[in-house]
Amino acid sequence: MLENSNNPIHHFSTTTFLFNSEGTKTFLIKHKKLGFWFPPGGHVDDNEYYFDAALREVQEETGLIQKQIEFPAYLVPVKENCHQPIHIQRNEVTPNHFHYDLTFAGIIDEKLDIIPGEGESVEFGWYDIDEVKELYTKENVIKYVEEFSQLIQAQLK
Numbered sequence: 001m002l003e004n005s006n007n008p009i010h011h012f013s014t015t016t017f018l019f020n021s022e023g024t025k026t027f028l029i030k031h032k033k034l035g036f037w038f039p040p041g042g043h044v045d046d047n048e049y050y051f052d053a054a055l056r057e058v059q060e061e062t063g064l065i066q067k068q069i070e071f072p073a074y075l076v077p078v079k080e081n082c083h084q085p086i087h088i089q090r091n092e093v094t095p096n097h098f099h100y101d102l103t104f105a106g107i108i109d110e111k112l113d114i115i116p117g118e119g120e121s122v123e124f125g126w127y128d129i130d131e132v133k134e135l136y137t138k139e140n141v142i143k144y145v146e147e148f149s150q151l152i153q154a155q156l157k
Contacts, residue, residue: 009097014054014085015041017103017144018062018069020110023152026132026145027108029061029116030123037127037135041101051076051083054104062124063115069106074155075148076104086148089140105148 017039018027028037040061044053055066077084085102093099110126127135132145 007096011099012044012050013042013099013101014044014050014057015039015101015103016054016058017105017148018058018108019105019148019152020126021107022156023149025110025126025128026149027062027110027126028124028132028135028137029121032121035136037132037137038141050102051104054102060117061120063117064108064112068112069108071104071106072155074151075106087144103144107152
């Protein structure tokens, strides 16, 4: 066990960075409770395949469905019928409460209508890397936006 407590809380979550086809802009949502700008994401439900959770969270928060999102193999490789996250990171949400976040990236048409589900944040938008750096967000969001943007742009060359 990594923690010193007898009863740590562990949750799995997903984050899906969405980019335009050129990899120059990313879609972010202002978290209703925390005020940070994040990509779509949330908890993996009990007995839910984590990639299905990623798709569900994107649909709940944007109204987009799987066929509207491209997940090229260089961003989301599939090995042995298992979608591979680009990153997995451990975050301590509160003392003794941990999230293990599986991170994915996809490409969408930035002209698609975004229609958040009931109760979801209605503050969202498309941002280039310089704009992301000016938003109230976490350092890892900036780092991943830069990394994934470079991956997408490299594929276009």
